[in-house]
Amino acid sequence: MIIAERKPMEEIKQFIAPYKKVLVAGCGTCVTVCWAGGEKEVAVLASQLRLARSAEGSEISVLEATVERQCEREMVAEIKDKVAEVEAVISLACGSGVQTMAEMFEDKPVLPAVNTTFIGMPEKEGLWVEMCGACGDCFLDRTGGICPIVRCAKGLLNGPCGGTRRGGKCEIDPEKDCAWVLIYRRLEKQGRLDVMRKYYAPKNYRAVKRPGKVQASKA
Amino acid sequence: MGSNNVLVIGLGIAGIASALELANTGVSVYLLEKEAVIGGHSASFCCKATDICSKCSACVVFDKIKEAIIHPQITFLTNSTIKRLSGELGNFRVEIIQQPRYVDENRCIACGLCTEVCPADPKAIYLPFAEATPFSYILDEGRCLRFKGEKCDLCQDSCPTKAIEFELKSKEQELSVGAVIVATGFDVFDARKKGSLGYGRYPNVLTGLDLEQIFTREGHLILPTNGKEPQNIAFIQCVGSRDEAHGYCSQVCCKYAMKLAGLIKYQNPDTQVTIFYIDLQTTGKGFAQFYGNYKESIRFVRGVPVEILQTSSGELEVRFEDIAQGKVCRDTFDLVVLSVGISPGKNSWDLARILGINLADDGFFDIKHPLSSNETNVDGIFVAGTCQGPKDIPDSIAHGIAAASKAMQVLAESASQGQVNQARH
């Protein structure tokens, strides 16, 4: 799912500086799971903002709301009354959610309080790692289910760079495993090393035109 | 008709653990204690945590007492002793004498008004100690002016719940129980018997138990003489254990000495601590993590001292054989702690006679065979805890639970036998 991380507090404080009444809006999907923008984080951020203003000696009124999925117009519409009351909205959703909110409430500044970082999964409690680069041309079939675009520091598609360190570690980041070592080992387990021996043409990075569009065929 | 009730004699941690376990299975338990308060020795032990828990289990005792005191299946009979036991497994009849408490623990709300007005000095009506369970005041006949013939009703008049009653006599009652668990605990070895160590003569020679109580009362260690924190402390192990009169290891002393030393050093890192020992007992779960620290911060000397003398400046001079160096040495300390051992209770003999159970050579209650350390020579009478032999708190609890288990098993079997017999008639 989408992983996001809360922005540095200084940045957030800066863009809400002109306002006296704001709404902190969370999203109940991806950002809840990665502890960045769910109902809990909304409450915590709201508390922090109130305490901050109070410490500075000025006031702020902070409303709180969490939408099930901030990238759905219908769901966002449910909080329109609260949005109407405030001067600005601070969204803890991913970029998709922020933009949906911004579109639904054009007259209100919708400010992002998190940085949308990557598509990833939890490696263990509290730690999320990037897995997918959203390149639009998935070739995980031939890399044993390990994406070298994201997990190889150089994004190489046809094997390791030759600088792999001892222990199978990356030349660039010695803390990281070399993605191609992982791919080799995985394909070896599956008895599919022949897949690695083939040459693959350079990747078409324009497979996804920006902004991307996907039209599903009717059900 | 058989009874499914169980009588537990003695309310130290083993008795309480036994009672709780039985009560949780639905059995009705009578708890008999000769003192006015429950908890035995371990109820007055202090927490020995440094920046992590040192696994001394003193808080477990606290928890279990709390649980027992409110358990609906448990009836407490304090100030009580057994007069006679008759019958057999499944059908014991026990005659109990309960000494008058004068203060009804069910009505006393520990408000403290009585002690304020008591004219005696020391006060004749008082709370035994803050953690006392039952949390109720007690009247000491020996101190009370009224019992000495004077006319005084002050405490009774002040009591808002009418909990004080003077015209009480000892009460006798008969209980019908299916099994009995003896958990009368131990006596602390009287360190005065080792006269050359100075206990009772020199105020700064204390026992391990004294130390526990100082910590419990004050929260930190202070010398009895001047109220200051000691800088140089000696622990002497095996006082009353592993000697001619006590052919066993008391099991608890090495660990409590090390844990107390650890606590002392944590509160006051500059304190010097020396432990004089014979064989260091460093076993058990949760000990290995600490032993490394202890080895670094405590000075261990192999060789148990034989003599302590007080110098003119009030310090304690300890004379010992340093076995590693092969010579006799003298060292001075501010405080000497005697790690006293676990001795059989002096009332064991009487109780053994009343119940018909045997005492072993070392004075502890004897067990039927080595593969069952809870069973006595009498079916239906079990032993739990240190009255059967030295144990630390976790082992006493386990032993108490095991006794409960054994009692439960034989009661269940005797009940089904009874049903079989009944069916036959």
Place this chain on the structure above:
Amino acid sequence: METKIGVFLCNCGGAIKNIDFDAVAKKVAKFPGVTCVNLSSNLCLEEGKEKMISCIREENIEKVVVAACSPEFNEHIFREVLEKSGLNGHLLSMANIREQCSWAHEGDVTEKAVELVKMAVNKVRFLQPMEKKAVPVNREVLVVGGGFSAINVALQLSRVGLQTTLLEKETVLGDGLEKLESFYGFYPSSMISAVEGDRNIEIMTSAHMTAVEGNIGDFGVRIRKGGEEIFRKYGAIILATGYKTELALDSEPKLRAENEAISGINIVSQEQFCRMLRNPSLKTKPKTIGFMFDFSDENSRFPTLATLNNALAAKKKWGSEIYVFYKSVKVDSEGVEKLYQEARDCGVVFLRSEIPPRITAKNGRVKIEAKDVFLGEDVILACDILVAEELYLPAEETENLSSLLNIRLDSRGFFQDENVHLYPVTSEKKGIFFVGGCRDDLDLGRVLTDISSVVINVNELLSSGKIPVDVERVKADPQKCVACLTCIRVCPHGAIQLIRADNSKEVAGISDLACDACGICAAICPAKAIKFQGYRDEEILAQIEAIGESSNGRIVAFCCEHSAYPAADLAGKLKLHYPENLRVIRVPCAGQVDVFHILKSFEKGAAAVLVLGCEDGACHHITGNIRAKERVNYCNMLLKEVRVDGRPVAMFNVSPNAPHKFVRAVNEITKITKESGR
């Protein structure tokens, strides 16, 4: 329509002198929802309780606040009073105006008393009734192992009418039983036939667990036997997998290399020595035998026992000269001191040294060089056989089983975390038990005690076939749950699983049976989906609101009910005074305190926040105090981020019987607060 709240004040026989009860009653009567205020002098006694019941009935009171002594004492009594009056016992909130108010401070404490009552009134508004239910459970027990402990547990469980399955990975039961003959003089062959003939015991040999799911009362276990996969359900699981021993020599490669030639013949393990003793066709009796223990590992109860028994046996059988090299003999088990004396009296020579002896081979014999402490000299012994030092280690499958069951190991790799609240035989997961040598180096006496303990524990749980639970005490709202799996991962008791809610969405499901009501999950849930009755956000915030309404300078202390709360009570009983501006909120575990609660405390005007839990390593919920510490650090960081300085949040660890430590913590935070000028 507002709920009718009845407030019952008690002045403890008139002994509480530093609270003006009339003033309190007047103020409390004005709180919204309070329809009745009653002053008594003996609420906990029969007459007081009777009056309470009639008052509740007459005034149609729906929720009750009792302001009196500590709930630690009397909460259960007042819950019963509510039940007798026709109310659900959980609609009660108590204000501790005695131990933590009147007794804890000097001077008049009327203001604090009013606030404490207000906190309780605010909380009670939100309290919801809770029901009890008896949940049926599976009565069968799985015993993993096939040695002495496993066999005896199965036999005793059978005696109380419970059926067991003995799961043994080897081909036969009774591994390691021969040792018992040498050491304790009995051969338990009858034990095996007893087990084989017992109708309540199913024996599965050459079988092992491959997967476990579910909770107490309903464990689903996959077993592989032969080529087959068997799926079974059990109410409880007992691990009795024993231990293994390894020659300490093996861990010293140099030593091993030097002794390659003769190791195994002249350097043996205790078990090999036992076999030699039992071997009727032994050709030559060893004339000189050396034993070693307590050097590499000073946790050597079992090696001491083995050495003493074997040395005595060898002396009696062969009359050999026997020398024992050791550091400290471990006599802290029943009968071992006597055994030690017997060995010495028999002529076994004990040579004590501080450092491990040097072992070499010479002329087909083993040479041991040690510095004897008593002689102060080097001693050289050439012996025919050396029974080398052994390490007592966890059995091979321990780690694998611990991952399968998701239970913790101790710092040496044995089963059972070192947390004292788990002793003797329980684990952090209800329904999973450990017995015998798999959890620690135990002598036979302790193993037997373990066995009996586990039997009554399991019997208590399963014999009636039903376990009473509080229904949905802690529940994950399926509407709000996003199945992030956080609660499942953090629950120390393994009580949460992914289940399919009514609309088929996968959500977190908390088992009422396995839940131990700590609240760690509720505090960490990023969707705020978990509700813990009595400690929900509403209930906690309501208490914080009451504190905040008064002037600033209050210190909010979240006190764990197992540790700090009783410690605070004890401080009151001992009349150890501490600053009056402390406001205690009782929580089931320090781990239930949410970052959100702490920040809200500050929003409402608190000067500082304290979180108090059990000592490190002694948390009743294993990880609660660790979580609390992490959250406190996180909170400090959050406050620093917004430059809200001078508002300390601190975590202290304290035991329930350590009132002085509690008072020290409060004094310390008060000092810091004063210094930062709040």
